[in-house]
Amino acid sequence: MFPGTEWRAAPAGPTGRPRLYLTFDDGPIPEETPWVLEQLAAYQAPATFFCVGDNLARHPEIARAARAAGHRLGNHTQHHRSAWNTPRAEYLAGVAACEALLGYEGGRVGGQELGGEGKRVKGQELGVEGRRVGGQGGTASEQRAPTLTHLPSYPHLTHLPSYPQPLKLFRPPYGRLTWPVLRALRAQQYRVIMWSLLTRDYDASLAPERALRLTLAATRPGDIMVLHDSRKASRSLRFLLPRLLAHYSELGYEFRTL
Numbered sequence: 658m659f660p661g662t663e664w665r666a667a668p669a670g671p672t673g674r675p676r677l678y679l680t681f682d683d684g685p686i687p688e689e690t691p692w693v694l695e696q697l698a699a700y701q702a703p704a705t706f707f708c709v710g711d712n713l714a715r716h717p718e719i720a721r722a723a724r725a726a727g728h729r730l731g732n733h734t735q736h737h738r739s740a741w742n743t744p745r746a747e748y749l750a751g752v753a754a755c756e757a758l759l760g761y762e763g764g765r766v767g768g769q770e771l772g773g774e775g776k777r778v779k780g781q782e783l784g785v786e787g788r789r790v791g792g793q794g795g796t797a798s799e800q801r802a803p804t805l806t807h808l809p810s811y812p813h814l815t816h817l818p819s820y821p822q823p824l825k826l827f828r829p830p831y832g833r834l835t836w837p838v839l840r841a842l843r844a845q846q847y848r849v850i851m852w853s854l855l856t857r858d859y860d861a862s863l864a865p866e867r868a869l870r871l872t873l874a875a876t877r878p879g880d881i882m883v884l885h886d887s888r889k890a891s892r893s894l895r896f897l898l899p900r901l902l903a904h905y906s907e908l909g910y911e912f913r914t915l
């Protein structure tokens with residue numbers, strides 16, 4: 658598909674057990690994320706959280722708790738803007754700001770400042786091809802991006818603890834990328850994680866029971882599954898997550914981070 662982006666992961670572990678990769682976008686927030694952590698703990702299921710920097714800045718203690726529990730945190734930009742209508746330098750600055758809050762090398766890689774070119778080039782837009790349960794229906798409408806026009810600094814915050822090994826995960830808001838942004842991210846050694854299955858937990862027009870049926874029917878080993886620890890997705894998330902964990906645990910699946 659797009660060179661350098663990841664849409665699926667290993668379908669099985671060394672023991673041959675099938676694997677699933679749960680991901681949670683848009684948190685951390687106190688209304689949803691601690692509940693998600695409880696559900697995951699009940700099944701000892703590690704997962705990957707693609708965090709919005711604005712939320713990390715407000716709730717670093719939740720992010721620390723997630724890490725302490727063995728989950729992995731990834732970058733979902735500072736303000737959840739779309740790469741399609743944000744100037745490239747500004748977009749990459751938002752990636753760097755979020756990364757700084759995540760505590761990896763202060764948002765710098767190889768000594769190169771992100772977003773420093775100041776040149777605004779409208780890049781070619783990339784489509785989004787991951788599967789979505791139940792095919793038809795509207796486009797993915799996640800939370801609206803906040804309207805901040807500058808990057809705030811958070812000097813009062815202590816950085817979150819870093820991983821011992823460099824590991825930078827990035828997922829673009831709305832799944833939108835441009836070629837120049839993707840090239841810049843790859844040059845900065847980000848793993849760009851997309852998905853193979855959307856549960857549509859963000860879709861208020863889809864009954865949670867139906868979202869579950871569609872998800873169960875569509876899930877395959879190795880799927881990277883998208884859920885949201887956001888208020889907007891709460892109703893479906895709270896229906897789906899315990900049932901997915903129970904169902905796939907019973908089937909012998911392993912849950913892994915990316």
Ligand SMILES: [Zn+2]
Binds near residue numbers: 682737829831
């Ligand atoms: Zn998002």
